[in-house]
Structures are given as structure tokens and as C-alpha cells.
Amino acid sequence: MTPPHKTIVFDLDGTLVDSLPDIIASFQYGFVSMGLPAPTDEEVRPLIGHPLEAMYAHFVPAHAASLCVIYREHYARNFVNRSRPYPGVVELLRTLRERGYKLAIATTKRTDMARRFVEALGMMPAVDYVQGTDGFPHKPAPDVIHRALGGLGRAEGLWMVGDTTHDIQAGRAAGLRTYAVTWGNHDAELLATATPDELQPDLGRLLEHLPPLPRS
Ligand SMILES: [Mg+2]
Incomplete structure (x- = not known):
């Protein structure tokens, strides 16, 4: 063998x-598109590497599932803008x-x-x-x-x-x-x-x- x-x-x-700038931009886009206050880059950065739903749940547990849907749609169109x-x-x-x-x-x-x-x-x-x-x-x-x-x-x-x-x-x-x-x-x-x-x-x-x- x-x-x-x-x-x-x-x-x-x-x-x-x-790839962090594109990830952070799509992450924040979710908040903006739902009319929620978006966290800063500095607030998002330490969470990257956790599952997406957990990242959103850190800020707004009630909206995490919806934000994931928005993120995936946005990120798929913008994931190599700056990466x-x-x-x-x-x-x-x-x-x-x-x-x-x-x-x-x-x-x-x-x-x-x-x-x-x-x-x-x-x-x-x-x-x-x-x-x-x-x-x-x-x-x-x-x-x-x-x-x-x-x-x-x-x-x-x-x-x-x-x-x-x-x-x-x-x-x-x-x-x-x-x-x-x-x-x-x-x-x-x-x-x-x-x-x-x-x-x-x-x-x-x-x-x-x-x-x-x-x-x-
Ligand atoms: Mg990594």
C-alpha cells in the first residue's frame, strides 16, 4: 500500500x-438593511472565525437568523471586492x-x-x-x-x-x-x-x- x-x-x-474587510462590510450591511445600528469594525473583528449566527447573536439574538440570510446573499456578491x-x-x-x-x-x-x-x-x-x-x-x-x-x-x-x-x-x-x-x-x-x-x-x-x- x-x-x-x-x-x-x-x-x-x-x-x-x-478577507476581513469584505466580511466586516457584509456583516454590517445586514444591520443597515434591517434598520438596526451597526457595530463598528473593532466590535466585529474579534468575533470573526465564530459561526455567523453566533456572531450576529452576540449583538441581536432575536434577529440573528434573518441577518444570516441577508449576509449570505450580500457576501456572495461582494466577497472578493477587497479580499x-x-x-x-x-x-x-x-x-x-x-x-x-x-x-x-x-x-x-x-x-x-x-x-x-x-x-x-x-x-x-x-x-x-x-x-x-x-x-x-x-x-x-x-x-x-x-x-x-x-x-x-x-x-x-x-x-x-x-x-x-x-x-x-x-x-x-x-x-x-x-x-x-x-x-x-x-x-x-x-x-x-x-x-x-x-x-x-x-x-x-x-x-x-x-x-x-x-x-x-
Ligand atoms: Mg481565520
Whole structure:
């Protein structure tokens, strides 16, 4: 039997893609369209990475379900207005693949939306599998990581790379080493509380950990 594919799992929003401005804009649009006072960017930002309904429920529990419907409709039309891969990300993914690794995305976005988003950014060819969270426990539970690895067939997860403590907790729960980047949603101080194996301002150390695999 061939050995399992050595696989790196990445969070999407705030890790690979600077998508926060579009997410925040669509989140606030929901309030405006219902005539409710919209929270500020600073109020929304710490909640990103939680399921959408929980984010809205934080502000207006009675309207959370309706706001989710409005958000999804608006976000689907505006999700790449300002969203771009972080500098160096596309090159990093290419290098890891050239070295023989499989690459998976494990996100709290729903799978259909996540795949459309990755596609719209032109990043689909850069990864092997995109797994969203569709009605099962979200990060920090490890389920989305298990499913991402399962989607690749025989896959051995090596590292989970993310920008929040939820990513780090989920990665550890799935048995992966964990790599926190400091350019996303949680700052270095908060990320340190989750004790990732690496806490870095860039992805250089990831490449150091992952030398080219022997060709089989
Ligand atoms: Mg994230």
C-alpha cells in the first residue's frame, strides 16, 4: 500500500486570505438593511472565525437568523471586492506542493461558499482540497480538519496553520503540529495563550520544517 499523503492544513480567512474587510462590510450591511445600528469594525473583528449566527447573536439574538440570510446573499456578491491572498501565500503554497506535500483548507465558512471564494481568488489550482463546516461542530473542534484529511483519501496531517486560537486548538485536537501566524484576527499575545508549536510573523519557519519529500 502506498504511504499516506503528507498534508498541511490551512485556515482560510485571516490566514491565507486577507478577507476581513469584505466580511466586516457584509456583516454590517445586514444591520443597515434591517434598520438596526451597526457595530463598528473593532466590535466585529474579534468575533470573526465564530459561526455567523453566533456572531450576529452576540449583538441581536432575536434577529440573528434573518441577518444570516441577508449576509449570505450580500457576501456572495461582494466577497472578493477587497479580499486578496496575503503577500507570499501563493508562492508558499506552490513551493510546498513542489516539495511533495498535499495542501488542504479547513474553514468555518460553509463548503460551497469557501470553494466559490477560493475559486474567485484564482487559488483553486494552488490547493488539493477545500473543506468547510456544514452542520457539524466548528473549530476549536477538530472535525473540519478530520474531514479535510478524509477528503484527500489517505492523508496524514502534519501541520495546522491558522490565525486564531480556535485553529490552534482544533489542530492540536486533530493530532497535528500547530503554526500560528500573527497577521490575522488574533494578535500574538492572544495566540500565545493557545501555545502553538510555532508563533510567527511569517511562514518562513513552516518551509524550514518541511523539506522536500523523497520522490516515490
Ligand atoms: Mg481565520
